[in-house]
Amino acid sequence: MTLQDVFNNFIEAKSLFQNRDVLSISFTPESIPHREKQINDLGKILAPSLVGARPSNVFIYGRTGTGKSLVSLYVTAELLKTINEKQKDVKLRTIYINCKMKKSADTEYRLIASIAKELGKDVPFTGLPTEQVYKMFFESIDSEKQTIIVIIDEIDTLVEKTGDGILYNLTRINQELKNAKVCIIGITNNLSFIDNLDPRVKSSLSEEELVFPPYNAVQLKDILRERAEKAFSPESLDNGVIEKCAALAAQEHGDARRALDLLRVAGELAERSGSAKVMLQHVDTAEEKIDTDKFVEIIKTQPKQSQIVLYTILRLTEAQDAKLSGNKAQPSGGAADGKKEILTIDVLTAYQDNCRKFSLKALTQRRVSDLIAEFDLFGIISSKTVSRGRYGRTRVITLSLSESLKEKVNKLLNEVFY
DNA sequence: AGTCCACAGGAAGGGCAGGCGA
DNA sequence: TCGCCTGCCCTTCCTGTGGACT
Numbered sequence: 001m002t003l004q005d006v007f008n009n010f011i012e013a014k015s016l017f018q019n020r021d022v023l024s025i026s027f028t029p030e031s032i033p034h035r036e037k038q039i040n041d042l043g044k045i046l047a048p049s050l051v052g053a054r055p056s057n058v059f060i061y062g063r064t065g066t067g068k069s070l071v072s073l074y075v076t077a078e079l080l081k082t083i084n085e086k087q088k089d090v091k092l093r094t095i096y097i098n099c100k101m102k103k104s105a106d107t108e109y110r111l112i113a114s115i116a117k118e119l120g121k122d123v124p125f126t127g128l129p130t131e132q133v134y135k136m137f138f139e140s141i142d143s144e145k146q147t148i149i150v151i152i153d154e155i156d157t158l159v160e161k162t163g164d165g166i167l168y169n170l171t172r173i174n175q176e177l178k179n180a181k182v183c184i185i186g187i188t189n190n191l192s193f194i195d196n197l198d199p200r201v202k203s204s205l206s207e208e209e210l211v212f213p214p215y216n217a218v219q220l221k222d223i224l225r226e227r228a229e230k231a232f233s234p235e236s237l238d239n240g241v242i243e244k245c246a247a248l249a250a251q252e253h254g255d256a257r258r259a260l261d262l263l264r265v266a267g268e269l270a271e272r273s274g275s276a277k278v279m280l281q282h283v284d285t286a287e288e289k290i291d292t293d294k295f296v297e298i299i300k301t302q303p304k305q306s307q308i309v310l311y312t313i314l315r316l317t318e319a320q321d322a323k324l325s326g327n328k329a330q331p332s333g334g335a336a337d338g339k340k341e342i343l344t345i346d347v348l349t350a351y352q353d354n355c356r357k358f359s360l361k362a363l364t365q366r367r368v369s370d371l372i373a374e375f376d377l378f379g380i381i382s383s384k385t386v387s388r389g390r391y392g393r394t395r396v397i398t399l400s401l402s403e404s405l406k407e408k409v410n411k412l413l414n415e416v417f418y
Numbered sequence: 419a420g421t422c423c424a425c426a427g428g429a430a431g432g433g434c435a436g437g438c439g440a
Numbered sequence: 441t442c443g444c445c446t447g448c449c450c451t452t453c454c455t456g457t458g459g460a461c462t
Binding site for chain 3: 109110132303305363364366367370385386387388389390391392393
């Protein structure tokens with residue numbers, strides 16, 4: 001089959017999808033099922049902006065995919081709509097910033113610069129003193145009588161990196177403004193985040209608090225059904241597909257994003273395989289594919305030093321597995337003898353060997369320790385610090401990749417180093 | 419009860435790249 | 441071009457830690 005055939009087939013084939021964008025994360029639906037209470041609560045809190053008053057700052061908690069960002073965007077959009085229709089003399093602006101977007105708002109400078117940019121000020125990515133950026137920011141908001149609602153998504157990422165000084169500055173901002181009023185909506189999925197904040201920041205940022213509980217399987221099913229109706233052509237889904245996606249995502253702390261991803265990827269897989277319907281097995285494959293893609297993408301984008309650390313852990317795990325299966329073959333040896341755990345020192349020495357092998361400069365133990373911790377955070381390995389008494393404290397490291405994923409990562413890293 | 423191990427992980431700061439204004 | 445600023449990656453130095461050993 002030539003590439004032209006592939007394209008022709010794609011054009012001619014009856015698509016399972018009507019509008020696949022409906023299943024993407026960035027799609028804003030007309031209604032948000034099972035979030036009526038949160039929408040109303042947030043609406044009540046933000047309503048003062050309709051008459052030009054400053055709403056209380058709000059803090060929104062909830063795990064990923066519980067609709068926090070969606071509800072915030074929805075409510076602010078509705079506010080703007082209402083103002084356009086009924087309160088034309090009131091000026092309201094809303095700004096949405098996601099701190100997890102790398103290089104856009106993960107430092108104090110970048111956050112302020114992003115907000116200022118949204119307000120039409122041209123601020124360079126870097127180069128100016130932070131104080132000057134603040135000044136530009138103040139000027140841009142205080143230039144007229146207006147209310148500005150700033151939604152800061154993944155606010156914990158920002159504070160983790162830069163400390164809570166920036167939140168202190170932001171929550172105090174209203175005392176310095178003459179014309180404008182600023183309201184901050186902080187969104188986080190880290191439930192213990194606010195407890196670690198400076199008490200002054202804590203009290204002013206969380207004047208109001210909203211909690212978004214996870215969706216259960218039934219609610220996820222409703223959400224999926226509504227989206228699927230718009231996303232897929234009629235009769236494109238086999239019985240039980242939606243239920244399965246909902247159930248799988250419900251296991252994963254009720255993450256609607258995950259449910260939508262599953263459905264979308266299952267649909268794409270079905271379409272690619274030429275199936276007339278999305279079947280249950282497509283959902284299974286989709287689940288595996290999503291996990292694989294996530295990990296492979298993370299590993300691919302890591303710097304070389306991180307990759308070599310992971311490569312080392314992979315080699316050590318392999319060597320250990322080989323040893324274990326060797327012991328099984330000859331039971332006299334006893335499995336316990338062969339079961340050597342992988343410790344920080346093992347990784348470090350093997351890593352240094354590998355660096356020599358690939359002519360790379362080896363990093364210090366301190367840094368390698370951080371890289372190992374990063375992989376733990378990604379969920380690629382799992383490590384547990386254990387105290388071995390007289391033999392010190394160390395980390396026991398195990399690879400948490402499935403066999404098929406291990407193979408893929410292995411291939412990827414081999415390509416990088418050979 | 420005290421010691422000691424082998425780290426974990428915090429703090430401080432160096433060096434470099436990228437970007438700005440003068 | 442120079443001086444200045446920020447972000448990032450990294451090192452150095454240091455303190456803290458939990459449990460086996462003495």
